[in-house]
Amino acid sequence: MSLKEASLRSITLRQYVYKLKGYSGFVYALIIAQVLGLLFSMNPMGSSSSGNNEFMVSVQTHSSDIVRFFSIAWIFAIAILLTTKQYKNIEFSLVSNRISSNLSNLLLLLSYAIFGGFTSTLISVVQRIIFYFTFDPSRIVLDGFFLSTHDLMLEFWVTSLYMILISSIGYLLRTTMEVHKIFTVIAPLGLVGLIRVYPEPFVATFKFYSSESSLSLFIMKVILGSALLFGISVLLSNRMEVRK
Amino acid sequence: MNVILAPILFIALFFVILLIVQLAKPWMSRHISLKKNILFAGIYLAILVIAVPIYYGLPTQVFIQASGSKNPVIMKSPAEMQKEFGWGEPSKGRVDPFEKGEAYQSSSQTFKLDTNVLTFKESNSRNYSVYVQRKSVDDGEMDVSTYNKGDYIADIDFTRAVLPPSISIEKGTLSISAPAKQNFEFKQFVADFILKQFNRPYPNLQTGFSSMHTPTIILIKVPKSLDIQDNSNTVQFVN
Numbered sequence: 001m002s003l004k005e006a007s008l009r010s011i012t013l014r015q016y017v018y019k020l021k022g023y024s025g026f027v028y029a030l031i032i033a034q035v036l037g038l039l040f041s042m043n044p045m046g047s048s049s050s051g052n053n054e055f056m057v058s059v060q061t062h063s064s065d066i067v068r069f070f071s072i073a074w075i076f077a078i079a080i081l082l083t084t085k086q087y088k089n090i091e092f093s094l095v096s097n098r099i100s101s102n103l104s105n106l107l108l109l110l111s112y113a114i115f116g117g118f119t120s121t122l123i124s125v126v127q128r129i130i131f132y133f134t135f136d137p138s139r140i141v142l143d144g145f146f147l148s149t150h151d152l153m154l155e156f157w158v159t160s161l162y163m164i165l166i167s168s169i170g171y172l173l174r175t176t177m178e179v180h181k182i183f184t185v186i187a188p189l190g191l192v193g194l195i196r197v198y199p200e201p202f203v204a205t206f207k208f209y210s211s212e213s214s215l216s217l218f219i220m221k222v223i224l225g226s227a228l229l230f231g232i233s234v235l236l237s238n239r240m241e242v243r244k
Numbered sequence: 245m246n247v248i249l250a251p252i253l254f255i256a257l258f259f260v261i262l263l264i265v266q267l268a269k270p271w272m273s274r275h276i277s278l279k280k281n282i283l284f285a286g287i288y289l290a291i292l293v294i295a296v297p298i299y300y301g302l303p304t305q306v307f308i309q310a311s312g313s314k315n316p317v318i319m320k321s322p323a324e325m326q327k328e329f330g331w332g333e334p335s336k337g338r339v340d341p342f343e344k345g346e347a348y349q350s351s352s353q354t355f356k357l358d359t360n361v362l363t364f365k366e367s368n369s370r371n372y373s374v375y376v377q378r379k380s381v382d383d384g385e386m387d388v389s390t391y392n393k394g395d396y397i398a399d400i401d402f403t404r405a406v407l408p409p410s411i412s413i414e415k416g417t418l419s420i421s422a423p424a425k426q427n428f429e430f431k432q433f434v435a436d437f438i439l440k441q442f443n444r445p446y447p448n449l450q451t452g453f454s455s456m457h458t459p460t461i462i463l464i465k466v467p468k469s470l471d472i473q474d475n476s477n478t479v480q481f482v483n
Contacts, residue, residue: 021278024278024281024282024285025268025281026265027281027284027285027288028268028281028284029261029264029265029268031284031285031288032264033261033264044431045434048397048398050397050455050457051457052457053425054406054422054423054425054426054457055395055406055425055426055427055428055457056425056426056427056428057395057397057402057427057428057429057430057455058397058428058429058430059397059398059400059430059431059432060429060430060431060432061431061432061433061434061447062431062432062433062434063433063434063435063436064436065436065437068436068437068438069257070257070261073257073258073261074261076258077258077261077262077265080258080262081262081265115285118289118292119288119289119292122292122293122295122296123292124436125292125295125296125299126291126292126295128299128433129295129298129299129302131431131433132302135431137302137306137307138306138307138308138405139308139428139429139430139431140307140308140430140431140432141307141308141309141310141400141430141431141432141433141447142304142307142308142309142310143309143310143399143432143446143447144432144433144434144435144446144447145307145433146299146300146302146304147439147446151439151444151446152296154438154439154442154444155436155438155439158438158441158442159438188255192255210437210441211441212441213441213442213443215442218441
């Protein structure tokens with residue numbers, strides 16, 4: 001019996017730092033995803049043209065949604081990977097319990113969400129610079145090209161919040177799969193099937209977040225939603241065997 | 245994007261990322277260390293951060309303006325155009341191509357006349373509005389100006405980019421020929437889903453664009469006593 005009692009906080013922090021170092025390679029996947037997203041963003045999202053016998057004119061619209069979409073998919077993948085057996089086995093080299101493991105994963109996902117939100121916001125800046133140097137600037141419309149610093153900050157925070165929310169969904173999905181082997185098949189297929197057959201609740205949930213135009217309310221919704229999903233994940237994983 | 249299609253695409257994308265991570269893992273475990281990872285992430289972050297001052301340092305005047313912006317293309321007001329045409333207050337029944345707004349002067353030339361007769365030759369059968377005005381003097385010179393009332397697509401004012409017709413005079417014949425057909429391809433950044441969600445003032449993605457193209461107006465100021473022969477009735481006289 002040890003005389004020195006380790007607190008949950010110190011164990012969690014030690015695990016978090018350990019995981020941050022051990023899983024630092026995930027950053028490569030994010031960079032690849034963002035660069036791929038950037039390449040896809042070079043293609044227009046929409047196009048329209050008109051003309052007369054003197055000229056032909058077309059407008060191609062671009063946005064940085066794809067990069068953001070790719071970054072969100074990345075954190076979803078990471079959230080699922082973190083709870084797989086392969087990655088969980090790393091934890092057994094440290095003193096840990098279910099709660100400290102989940103909390104360190106949560107901290108890790110928060111760090112990734114902030115990094116992902118920051119880089120995906122700045123990628124939209126890089127995308128615009130690439131456009132400036134690869135196309136004739138006199139053919140680029142000024143309106144919409146420059147984002148204010150306020151809007152860059154808004155994009156950073158909101159992207160990070162979306163990433164936290166999506167990662168909590170991925171984390172819960174994977175934890176559900178870990179409860180019993182059968183859920184590995186049922187959970188993803190059931191989810192896709194439900195979206196196809198009964199899309200209304202998913203659409204309503206999607207709109208609950210995406211239609212919120214007040215930043216403070218949006219932050220509150222994301223924090224509450226993510227806390228609920230992470231909470232369920234923690235409760236589910238606490239019922240599992242020690243090394244499952 | 246379709247609300248039903250989006251999660252399916254998202255799941256497909258998730259599997260692609262998962263595949264990348266799994267495929268890269270053996271290589272990463274051999275070649276990548278914590279130090280390298282931090283260095284690589286740091287370089288990536290540094291490149292992105294450096295991009296910000298470059299972005300805000302880009303000159304704004306080289307871009308094309310959308311209508312309603314602070315520096316519209318329009319150069320001459322209706323009052324200025326009325327003065328240009330030698331008109332006073334608008335009167336009933338008079339032809340006034342500028343009565344509905346302003347115009348952009350796309351070209352201005354002065355020709356020395358070597359004859360006392362002027363004929364017209366319009367090639368390429370373009371729809372130009374040609375106005376002739378007699379000057380108060382016989383100075384042996386002809387001033388030709390071209391105007392454009394505005395060409396827009398999706399609020400993009402590209403009036404300035406449209407080339408004026410080429411005008412020349414030879415042995416008393418004024419030739420107006422249209423330039424080769426021009427192609428304009430504009431790129432516009434629209435609000436991404438976050439900016440749209442928080443109602444930020446950026447252009448939105450549209451499925452179709454409205455466009456407006458107006459014919460070029462040509463104003464020819466000729467000496468007082470020049471004999472004008474217009475058999476094809478292509479010109480209108482002012483004053």
